[in-house]
Amino acid sequence: MNEQKIYTQSLLFQLEKRIKIFRPERILFLSCLLIQLSADAQKLTDQIRLNQLGYYPNTSKIAIVTGKVAYESFCIVSADGEDTLYEGGLGREMKSAYSSTVTRIADLSPFRKTGEFVLRIRGLKQSFPFRIDNSVYNELGKAVLKGFYYQRSSMALEEKYAGKWNRGAGHSDAVVLIHPSAVTDDRPAGTKISSPGGWYDAGDYNKYIVNSGITMYTLLSAFEDFPNYYDTLQINIPESKDKLPDILNEVLYNLRWMFTMQDPFDGGVYHKCTNAEFDGMVMPGVTKTSRYVVQKSTAATLDFAAVMAQAARVFKKFKSQLPRLADSCLKASANAWLWALKHPAVEYDQARLNKEYKPDIGTGAYSDKLLADEWMWAASEIFVTSKNKMYFEVIEQNINDSVGLPSWSNVRMLAYYTMLRYQDNLPKYASEMVQVMRKRLLKLADEYLNRVSSNAFATVMGQSRRDFVWGSNAVAANQGILLINAYFLNGEKKYIFGALSNLDYLLGRNATGYCFVTGFGTKSPMHPHHRPSVADGIDEPVPGLLVGGPNPGRQDKCHYLFTDPETSYVDSDCAYASNEVAINWNAPMVYLVNAIEAFKHELGFSEMNK
Numbered sequence: 001m002n003e004q005k006i007y008t009q010s011l012l013f014q015l016e017k018r019i020k021i022f023r024p025e026r027i028l029f030l031s032c033l034l035i036q037l038s039a040d041a042q043k044l045t046d047q048i049r050l051n052q053l054g055y056y057p058n059t060s061k062i063a064i065v066t067g068k069v070a071y072e073s074f075c076i077v078s079a080d081g082e083d084t085l086y087e088g089g090l091g092r093e094m095k096s097a098y099s100s101t102v103t104r105i106a107d108l109s110p111f112r113k114t115g116e117f118v119l120r121i122r123g124l125k126q127s128f129p130f131r132i133d134n135s136v137y138n139e140l141g142k143a144v145l146k147g148f149y150y151q152r153s154s155m156a157l158e159e160k161y162a163g164k165w166n167r168g169a170g171h172s173d174a175v176v177l178i179h180p181s182a183v184t185d186d187r188p189a190g191t192k193i194s195s196p197g198g199w200y201d202a203g204d205y206n207k208y209i210v211n212s213g214i215t216m217y218t219l220l221s222a223f224e225d226f227p228n229y230y231d232t233l234q235i236n237i238p239e240s241k242d243k244l245p246d247i248l249n250e251v252l253y254n255l256r257w258m259f260t261m262q263d264p265f266d267g268g269v270y271h272k273c274t275n276a277e278f279d280g281m282v283m284p285g286v287t288k289t290s291r292y293v294v295q296k297s298t299a300a301t302l303d304f305a306a307v308m309a310q311a312a313r314v315f316k317k318f319k320s321q322l323p324r325l326a327d328s329c330l331k332a333s334a335n336a337w338l339w340a341l342k343h344p345a346v347e348y349d350q351a352r353l354n355k356e357y358k359p360d361i362g363t364g365a366y367s368d369k370l371l372a373d374e375w376m377w378a379a380s381e382i383f384v385t386s387k388n389k390m391y392f393e394v395i396e397q398n399i400n401d402s403v404g405l406p407s408w409s410n411v412r413m414l415a416y417y418t419m420l421r422y423q424d425n426l427p428k429y430a431s432e433m434v435q436v437m438r439k440r441l442l443k444l445a446d447e448y449l450n451r452v453s454s455n456a457f458a459t460v461m462g463q464s465r466r467d468f469v470w471g472s473n474a475v476a477a478n479q480g481i482l483l484i485n486a487y488f489l490n491g492e493k494k495y496i497f498g499a500l501s502n503l504d505y506l507l508g509r510n511a512t513g514y515c516f517v518t519g520f521g522t523k524s525p526m527h528p529h530h531r532p533s534v535a536d537g538i539d540e541p542v543p544g545l546l547v548g549g550p551n552p553g554r555q556d557k558c559h560y561l562f563t564d565p566e567t568s569y570v571d572s573d574c575a576y577a578s579n580e581v582a583i584n585w586n587a588p589m590v591y592l593v594n595a596i597e598a599f600k601h602e603l604g605f606s607e608m609n610k
């Protein structure tokens, strides 16, 4: 090679490098053009994993390419395939820790144009379409809240609110029997009570106080953290025209049911309102078997006491619409607390009760032996509402060294959130404890963020095998909530980016390639384990429901194509272990999506690129 040639090549190389580094928009775009001419370019592949709804203009926008890729770059093309708008380089290959998936990152962040786009990579079909715009999660935020309306028991869902998923009222629960396990002197065998309303818990038609506990907390705290946002969020439910924010209408629907679950004679709370056995895969109300309330439990009673104390705080501000509600909540909470003091460790042990009482009960048990966390949470809610030192002392007795992500059976973190939310209004003697809580919460949040770079999907979710439990998608959403609470403590934006990475996970940037909310995304669950969706004769499932997500436990024994921790998900109505829906999974999704929507102006996500 002569000197001149070498010189020219080196110059071209330099030039190319400079262009790539400084002017990525300007490489026009030879490799993108070649892709466009290839036969596969118009077909879709789920090999490129991205948030199937899309991104705000001014946030990080990550897509993940899975499988072996022969070429080093990706192209962003307008959704009609006409205009190639951006070319970028792929990151290094990584191997995922919890499946055999290999990944490479495509970082779309510098591209800030609004519109609808696809990604193209040479040798692959093109990605699912995605949007970049300022209101990209707006409809989703409303839909996941409206998911609760679709779960309402004892009331017909009219077409003007429910669209094609309109249905009859289902279980009225106007007459419910006291199960022999719950008999007392004041309510002897054969007593009938009324326990209408509330939400169906999940894919089944029963109503469980323990799972209502964390669900109600999560929705009420969404309102406590973002009152102005929710003041104007309307979701087209029968109460949308009244003066209460729709999220509180929805909460109130379940709260009124919860009141019926308290025994007025002693303050204890029945563990659940249930059939003896699960209904078949039929519409609500088809089955006419007896409904029961079963034995009171300490977990249910403490969860009830916590929710009522929190609700009293929230509904106090709506005295003109609901003049007596806050007082009723306080009274119910106090009576529940007194029952728990007298019965500090009554477990709902279904197998044991079935040996003693008939009929056998075969529905969800939600049994919990470890109650220090329930004591701590209930005491925290009552303390924050009442400022009575007696409850602070119970928190002190039950706080221990460890705290983790909340779940229906482990509600310790809810106490942290509540104490920290109201830290400025607490008595001085609480300040030392609040500092401990603050430190622990931030430590957890920092651990989440520190491991993102070693995760093959660059998300907070999926850094530990333990993330892939039954309801793993709620783990992802709850991690998002924890990070948002960290942001509230010190205002560091990095925590919100971590929360956003999990929103991306839930909407498609994950090892399964699914957008996990029904009715959203290109590849979305069509067959959730959800009786109305199975039985209503409509192809599309009821919208706005978050499915459980990957769960290598596969307790349903259904057929799974993939069985690694992060891929063990199947879109089948058989698969209650990975494809059921549940109120305690939808609630953190409501919190997460709407928190991000509430933040988007404050944090500049939605500003247009100048």
Ligand SMILES: [Ca+2]
Pocket: 239, 240, 241, 242, 243, 244, 245, 246, 249
């Ligand atoms: Ca309303």
Ligand SMILES: [Ca+2]
Pocket: 368, 369, 370, 371, 372, 373, 374, 409, 410, 411
């Ligand atoms: Ca517990």
